[in-house]
Amino acid sequence: MCSSPKQEKSLSNQARHAPTIADGYGAAWMLARREWVRFFRQRNRVTAAILQPLLFWLLFGTGLKGAFSGSGELDFMQFFLPGTLGLIVLFTAIFATISVIEDRREGFMQSVLVAPVGRWPVLFGKVIGGSAIAWVQAAVFLTLVYVVGTVSISWTVIPILVLLAVVAVAMCSLGMIVAWPMESTQGFHAIMMLGLMPMWLLSGSFFPIPVLDASASWGQWILGGIMRVNPLSYSMVELRRLMFPHIDFAAVGFAPSSPLCWAVSIAMAVVTTLIAWYLMRGSRKVDVIV
Template sequence: MLARREWVRFFRQRNRVTAAVVQPLLFWLLFGTGLRGSFEGAGGQDFIQFFLPGTVALIVLFTAIFATISVIEDRREGFMQAVLVAPVGRWPVLAGKVIGGGAIAWVQAVFFLTLVYAFGTAPLSFSIFPLMLLLAVLALSMCGLGMIVAWPMDSTQGFHAIMMLGLMPMWLMSGAFFPVPAAGEESLAMGQTVLRWVMLANPLTYGLAEMRHLLYPAVDFAEGGFAPDSVTNWIVSVLFMVAMLSIAWYLMRGSKKADLVA
């Protein structure tokens, strides 16, 4: 019922569709077109192709943010208190919010990819099936992370501040906007070396690396530098999802704040 409520709320707030789909689409077209002539990736990719997985991840990220910020609104309106006193525990509450928000993020990402395949920006192949599964893993991970941020918050302003301070840099340093600096280059400056290690420690980097591989299976991305194998990408992505959901459940299970705040 909580997941269904997220869908009802989503269709009643049509501005969320505009913000979650149109804004990343504009980013993709503007940056992809503007930087197309100054970038060349592995296999002769231009920037509009390289930036495509980052755009999909941005759609998932925005949708997860909009879905989990409703926790703060529900607490303020008294709905969350009514849910938490039900004799079902905290796990179903978390599952309802995450599955509802994750499903919305997944559908929006699939809709965007449908347009991408329709216009021939990426080749259509059987890799679309593991790509759909990967999108589901990323959507659940981002919703779990959003719940971790939103649960202790008592104001939407604080949530947006954390989003701009943490979630957006996480997306930028995932290889979405620029590639991971290659190792072993003598000209690699100290700042680039630190940036490389930060990007390697970012679990979203591996999800985007696998998404890029599934979108363009014929391209050898190892020629362009950092390109982990698919097994590593899937292990890191799944472990990231499990960790985010586990931490969110721990916070909800151990905190009575939502029960007491009126």
């Protein structure tokens, strides 16, 4: 059956205006840029994102400095440094991904989802935008640490920044997994505090991962097993090793090899991103949540 000239013209226009991969990257870039604009317009958020982990580091580092032992040559302020960087990334992931719920309530997310570029730019833009903000904040804090001399600057600063980027992507993707099906910001905060904060605490950020031997109690075996299963523990171990390369952490506690730590950290980022992508492509029920 022959088509009319009008149908042929309509099909031609659709083919001409069919979204391309470049259009998707452009949409993702605009969403990531929007995260940056929103972040810097909220000055209280900028201030809190830097000062809160800094206060935690100073207060806990000073208060527990005399009571801390079991980490080689480090005092608590040095031991807590990787955990502080992880805390910066964690808080930024929470605030960056909670915007998904706010955008849905304001109607912005619905208008984005009906765009012809598909759904992957939404995930890409949110994760990259939030991860970049977290990475910059962690880099600023790391610069302050180098300036005051708590850590000696060396070639390891490059892999430290790369590892922080990997952790930032993992945390923001994990935040998207929680935020996407969530209906309220209150529920989001409850889940994030119930899940992400214990994940951070049980990563060797705040206290060393216990050594499991014949003298360990059953509680230490349970705690040590959970901390060894936690993928964030491997990122913290590698950050601490890169900051203090002169210390043999394997001689004083749990310290997997660098290749294993990198492999687990990258796998964490990849798996969380794929799960977030699967959720966004799945049930469309959340598209109409208001």
